[in-house]
Amino acid sequence: MEPLRGDGTTVGETTVVARGCRLDDAPVRAVLETDARPRFFWAAGTESIAARGSAATVTAGGQSRFGDVQAAVEALFEDCSVPDRLPSVARPRAFGGFAFHNGSHEGGDSPWDGFPGAAFFLPEIQVTVRDDDAWLTATATGPEAAAEAEALLDEWRDRLADHSEREPGPPPGISHRERTPTRDGWREQVSAAISGVDRGDLQKVVLAQSLKVALEADLSVPDVMARLSRTYPDCYRFMLSPESGGTFFGATPERLVSVRGRTVRTEALAGSTGRGDTPAEDEWLAAELLESEKDRHEHKLVADAIRDQLEPFASTVRIGDRTIRRLATVQHLRTSITAELDDDEHVLSLVEALHPTPAVGGLPPDAALRTIRETEAFDRGWYAAPIGWVDAAGNGTFAVGLRSAVATEREATLFAGAGIVADSDPDREWDEVQLKYRPILDELE
Numbered sequence: 001m002e003p004l005r006g007d008g009t010t011v012g013e014t015t016v017v018a019r020g021c022r023l024d025d026a027p028v029r030a031v032l033e034t035d036a037r038p039r040f041f042w043a044a045g046t047e048s049i050a051a052r053g054s055a056a057t058v059t060a061g062g063q064s065r066f067g068d069v070q071a072a073v074e075a076l077f078e079d080c081s082v083p084d085r086l087p088s089v090a091r092p093r094a095f096g097g098f099a100f101h102n103g104s105h106e107g108g109d110s111p112w113d114g115f116p117g118a119a120f121f122l123p124e125i126q127v128t129v130r131d132d133d134a135w136l137t138a139t140a141t142g143p144e145a146a147a148e149a150e151a152l153l154d155e156w157r158d159r160l161a162d163h164s165e166r167e168p169g170p171p172p173g174i175s176h177r178e179r180t181p182t183r184d185g186w187r188e189q190v191s192a193a194i195s196g197v198d199r200g201d202l203q204k205v206v207l208a209q210s211l212k213v214a215l216e217a218d219l220s221v222p223d224v225m226a227r228l229s230r231t232y233p234d235c236y237r238f239m240l241s242p243e244s245g246g247t248f249f250g251a252t253p254e255r256l257v258s259v260r261g262r263t264v265r266t267e268a269l270a271g272s273t274g275r276g277d278t279p280a281e282d283e284w285l286a287a288e289l290l291e292s293e294k295d296r297h298e299h300k301l302v303a304d305a306i307r308d309q310l311e312p313f314a315s316t317v318r319i320g321d322r323t324i325r326r327l328a329t330v331q332h333l334r335t336s337i338t339a340e341l342d343d344d345e346h347v348l349s350l351v352e353a354l355h356p357t358p359a360v361g362g363l364p365p366d367a368a369l370r371t372i373r374e375t376e377a378f379d380r381g382w383y384a385a386p387i388g389w390v391d392a393a394g395n396g397t398f399a400v401g402l403r404s405a406v407a408t409e410r411e412a413t414l415f416a417g418a419g420i421v422a423d424s425d426p427d428r429e430w431d432e433v434q435l436k437y438r439p440i441l442d443e444l445e
């Protein structure tokens with residue numbers, strides 16, 4: 001099929017041009033398998049996207065990072081010429097994410113080197129697969145952008161036509177583990193947080209742990225992504241390698257927000273239990289979770305806070321019923337939340353309003369974030385923070401970067417946390433965190 005063509009728009013010196021064509025195949029892996037950086041993979045529902053190389057990169061830091069990224073991405077898309085006939089699924093998107101905290105973490109060696117406070121890129125190559133349709137999109141910038149985008153499109157159409165998808169290899173194996181904190185340290189941290197709740201300083205705080213593992217063989221994150229697509233098909237599977245540093249990846253059950261036109265979708269996900277050995281045991285555990293005063297309280301704090309954050313933007317906010325979200329190793333309480341916006345809003349405005357929800361931060365937000373920074377002896381980096389995509393219309397989807405790790409070839413650092421409220425039991429919370437490591441740990445050991 002002939003590529004769709006359109007004229008480049010020139011604003012000052014900047015020209016951004018995208019070209020696209022339909023593909024016969026869905027060669028998502030082929031785009032990820034090179035060492036090109038940045039690289040991004042995203043799979044949710046019936047859509048998967050692989051992107052590589054940067055036509056334009058946006059980075060930001062500090063508290064203003066959400067607004068700064070939004071302004072820069074909007075300017076980029078304003079200067080971007082896309083053929084009218086290219087369907088919305090194949091139009092260029094900017095991919096990226098944010099750090100959890102507003103400021104950087106002091107001291108220590110961090111696996112997050114190379115991950116700024118925020119990083120987004122408009123990829124040179126984007127392959128989008130939705131249902132049975134696959135599209136290739138090539139984007140270039142600069143005075144020769146139109147010719148470059150066309151050349152890129154031709155080059156990659158040929159490369160992808162020759163590619164055959166291979167089976168993912170086995171997990172690399174783990175030779176060493178290092179937990180932060182230790183089990184005793186965790187008991188102390190959780191007890192201190194509970195005292196904070198008892199004193200009235202806090203209503204809830206989500207404390208996390210990290211698990212650093214040395215790997216016995218080189219890790220292929222694209223292979224992990226392929227395997228996670230089989231074990232966690234209902235989760236958001238993501239992988240991002242910024243310009244330098246490691247690769248952040250995961251399979252998270254939690255959507256932070258998606259915006260399409262004036263419709264906003266989000267959810268409260270908090271309150272957890274394990275899986276049973278039999279369907280009857282599963283049902284029993286789910287029923288116990290639905291009835292648990294402690295978990296209902298932990299969950300309600302999240303649902304109420306999300307509603308409060310959305311109300312200033314929305315004419316209606318609808319809170320669904322509390323249900324069970326059953327995953328391979330855990331079950332959560334989940335409430336779906338939808339809203340209709342009063343005005344057009346960019347998805348990044350909602351990301352800024354909602355992050356961090358009390359499913360990953362706590363309440364009141366400032367006291368909870370202070371407690372997290374004072375308690376956790378590691379850098380959360382991009383763990384539990386928004387990751388996703390945004391398009392030229394300001395639509396987009398962001399997931400919460402849970403059930404995740406940051407890795408280099410021979411080392412990975414996993415993160416997982418649990419919401420602490422007055423009735424929390426440190427040992428049960430420890431067990432819950434270990435279950436939350438499973439999605440990624442199972443892919444490594």
Ligand SMILES: C=C(O[C@H]1C=CC=C(C(=O)O)[C@@H]1O)C(=O)O
Nearest residue numbers: 270271272359402416417418419
């Ligand atoms: C903080 C995490 O999970 C959150 C999401 C679902 C349930 C949670 C809980 O029950 O504590 C957490 O709020 C994590 O996976 O690291």
